[in-house]
Amino acid sequence: MSNQTGTGKASFAPSLTLRVLAPALQFYKDAFGVVELKRYSNDDGSIHVAELMLEGTEFYLHEEMPGSQGRSPESVKGTTVELVIFVPDPDALMARALAAGGKEAHPMQDYFYGLRQGTVEDPFGHLWTFQKRIAVRPE
DSSP states (O other): OOOTTSSSSOOOOOEEEESOHHHHHHHHHHHHOOEEEEEEEOTTSOEEEEEEEETTEEEEEEEOOTTSSOOOHHHHTSOSOEEEEEOSOHHHHHHHHHHTTOEEEEEEEEETTTEEEEEEEOTTSOEEEEEEEOOOOOO
């Protein structure tokens, strides 16, 4: 059985809930270089849902709505999810995110278990870890 990617493998497409989408959409374009695939607007012209692509990975932004279960990190005063993405150059993506206004949550570094990774908190409370595989170091 095949999925939307056509690879026969499962894939995730996270959906991030935000209070207001427009500033987040601009941040993700500036910070991560995302490509906007599609957007759905509310009657007042504000963005309700945006479909995005980051380094070949699709994800969604969804506006927080009264009565829905999705809550933004701003509303719950934190997050229980960390978005982890493998990229060819995690250092460059992290530097770009910090320059665009993200906050360093964990510095970029090499770990003995074979990953180079660092984490940025975006201005809306979502955590993004950028990483790539490296040689495993003996402990």
